[in-house]
Amino acid sequence: MSLSVETVQTTPYEGQKPGTSGLRKKVKVFTQPNYTENFVQCILDANEAAALNGSTLIVGGDGRYYCKEAAELIVRICAANGVAKLLVGQNGILSTPAVSSLIRHNKALGGIVLTASHNPGGPENDFGIKFNCENGGPAPDAFTNKIHQLSTIIKNYKLVRGLQIDISKVGVSNYDIAGKPFVVEVIDSVADYVQHMEEIFNFAKLREFVSGKATGKPLKMRIDSMNGVTGAYVREIFLNRLGAAEACVVHTTPQPDFGGLHPDPNLTYAKDLVDTVAKGDYDIGAAFDGDGDRNMIIGSKAFFVTPSDSLAVIAHYLEAIPYFQKNGVQGFARSMPTASAVDLVGKRLGKEVFEVPTGWKYFGNLMDAGRLCLCGEESFGTGSNHIREKDGIWAVLAWISVMQHTGKSIEDILKQHWSVYGRNYFTRYDYEECDLEPCNEMMATMEQNITAADFAGKSFTSGGKSYKVKEADNFSYTDPVDKSVATKQGLRIVFEDGSRIVMRLSGTGSSGATVRLYIDSYEKENVLGQASVMLKPLIDIALEISQLPKFTGRSAPTVIT
Numbered sequence: 001m002s003l004s005v006e007t008v009q010t011t012p013y014e015g016q017k018p019g020t021s022g023l024r025k026k027v028k029v030f031t032q033p034n035y036t037e038n039f040v041q042c043i044l045d046a047n048e049a050a051a052l053n054g055s056t057l058i059v060g061g062d063g064r065y066y067c068k069e070a071a072e073l074i075v076r077i078c079a080a081n082g083v084a085k086l087l088v089g090q091n092g093i094l095s096t097p098a099v100s101s102l103i104r105h106n107k108a109l110g111g112i113v114l115t116a117s118h119n120p121g122g123p124e125n126d127f128g129i130k131f132n133c134e135n136g137g138p139a140p141d142a143f144t145n146k147i148h149q150l151s152t153i154i155k156n157y158k159l160v161r162g163l164q165i166d167i168s169k170v171g172v173s174n175y176d177i178a179g180k181p182f183v184v185e186v187i188d189s190v191a192d193y194v195q196h197m198e199e200i201f202n203f204a205k206l207r208e209f210v211s212g213k214a215t216g217k218p219l220k221m222r223i224d225s226m227n228g229v230t231g232a233y234v235r236e237i238f239l240n241r242l243g244a245a246e247a248c249v250v251h252t253t254p255q256p257d258f259g260g261l262h263p264d265p266n267l268t269y270a271k272d273l274v275d276t277v278a279k280g281d282y283d284i285g286a287a288f289d290g291d292g293d294r295n296m297i298i299g300s301k302a303f304f305v306t307p308s309d310s311l312a313v314i315a316h317y318l319e320a321i322p323y324f325q326k327n328g329v330q331g332f333a334r335s336m337p338t339a340s341a342v343d344l345v346g347k348r349l350g351k352e353v354f355e356v357p358t359g360w361k362y363f364g365n366l367m368d369a370g371r372l373c374l375c376g377e378e379s380f381g382t383g384s385n386h387i388r389e390k391d392g393i394w395a396v397l398a399w400i401s402v403m404q405h406t407g408k409s410i411e412d413i414l415k416q417h418w419s420v421y422g423r424n425y426f427t428r429y430d431y432e433e434c435d436l437e438p439c440n441e442m443m444a445t446m447e448q449n450i451t452a453a454d455f456a457g458k459s460f461t462s463g464g465k466s467y468k469v470k471e472a473d474n475f476s477y478t479d480p481v482d483k484s485v486a487t488k489q490g491l492r493i494v495f496e497d498g499s500r501i502v503m504r505l506s507g508t509g510s511s512g513a514t515v516r517l518y519i520d521s522y523e524k525e526n527v528l529g530q531a532s533v534m535l536k537p538l539i540d541i542a543l544e545i546s547q548l549p550k551f552t553g554r555s556a557p558t559v560i561t
């Protein structure tokens with residue numbers, strides 16, 4: 001039976017502007033009449049018509065509330081817009097790294113990822129839609145700007161209303177859309193990704209290490225999926241493939257509201273993991289965010305590995321991972337607010353190190369050009385050029401590989417690293433859901449102050465420590481590959497000793513403004529101090545320069561990482 005395409009009249013919605021990582025809004029915003037339809041149509045229209053026609057797309061998300069409905073809607077809209085084939089995760093479930101992997105393996109035109117990442121889920125919380133391009137990475141600025149521009153003038157969208165689809169069963173369905181074939185393949189959510197990890201790491205070796213076959217002592221792990229999408233992947237990889245005991249994994253059933261958890265792997269929101277590992281007898285603790293691209297690593301007694309250090313340590317031990325033995329080691333990269341620990345490893349190994357704006361999309365061009373193989377962000381993102389997204393499970397497998405390779409505990413690995421390279425003490429203060437207006441004013445005022453001619457050279461003193469300003473600016477970045485420019489990516493003050501204060505507004509929130517204050521302070525010798533103590537003087541200086549308490553009315557951050 002041939003199904004017909006319907007053209008539905010619509011009017012634009014304001015604010016369909018993708019942020020750092022896709023469009024994120026409350027579920028209630030997405031479920032307004034035609035809201036999701038408009039945005040999906042604009043995503044498709046932002047592609048070249050010739051490329052879209054006959055294309056393959058990947059569709060899936062983190063299983064949060066509204067994922068399944070949105071996935072079904074997307075199938076109907078894609079069918080009406082000339083897409084030839086969709087690969088849809090069973091029940092609409094695919095982790096963000098899995099989507100990236102699938103796009104690349106299937107040479108698809110792209111993927112539509114249904115996630116608001118680490119933002120809470122459920123009917124009262126957030127939903128999100130993000131487009132990834134054919135390299136598997138988040139769409140670049142030019143593309144998302146086009147989506148936004150189209151969303152302001154949209155007049156109609158196309159839909160095959162009569163298309164019935166059951167995405168709860170794996171299998172292939174063939175349709176005839178106005179005389180043209182259209183295929184929907186509902187795929188096992190984990191199979192492709194698990195195979196990919198098997199190609200990257202030495203699973204046989206890791207199985208001996210994790211299960212304890214080699215040592216007689218199984219690795220004591222606590223892996224927390226925080227009720228997000230990684231649950232199914234974690235069970236297959238760590239339990240079935242690597243032989244870990246059931247008790248090593250928790251919260252592995254994806255839930256539409258993440259069981260009420262805030263699925264963000266950091267010291268505040270993964271408190272359950274931190275407390276359990278602090279009390280118990282574990283070698284490694286790890287958590288992921290809702291869509292599986294973020295990770296947090298802690299060692300025995302909840303010894304915290306900052307994401308900046310995690311990146312540097314993995315860079316140092318890349319030879320422990322077969323993928324890099326085979327494909328070679330190109331350059332490294334980090335986002336601007338990320339502490340520069342990896343720069344020191346890069347320097348030692350004679351590798352290029354890039355500093356890009358916040359957002360994984362900025363790594364893609366460098367990877368595609370063969371200049372970058374490992375990168376990370378302070379926001380709990382670590383990954384490599386095996387895909388074009390950060391990858392939480394990959395990061396844990398990398399850490400376990402390093403532990404196996406060195407035979408050392410996480411704490412000892414870090415201490416040894418600092419003894420060689422020195423230590424970048426780092427912290428981030430988040431002030432969530434502030435009023436937008438005063439925050440914009442604060443940023444504008446601070447920018448004016450720190451870019452004034454007499455600011456460089458000024459000294460600031462607090463807690464007996466003095467810092468002299470070397471330079472300060474609003475970070476702008478020119479992509480070394482395509483020369484595109486991203487301006488206003490965050491205020492930064494760099495001091496003579498290399499310490500830094502960085503301040504920016506988050507691009508991933510769904511309401512109000514979140515201020516992020518990043519403090520990075522390097523010590524060559526004094527590497528065993530407590531981060532909160534070591535960084536206190538610089539934090540106070542940052543609060544003084546920015547006048548944050550005055551502008552936001554906040555005397556304390558909501559989250560410290």
Ligand code: G6P
Nearest residue numbers: 020021359360377379506507508
């Ligand atoms: C997402 C992106 C990251 C980015 C992070 C923080 O996770 O994928 O690349 O670092 O958001 O963004 P924000 O703008 O909220 O600081």
Ligand code: ZN
Nearest residue numbers: 117289291293
């Ligand atoms: Zn995420």
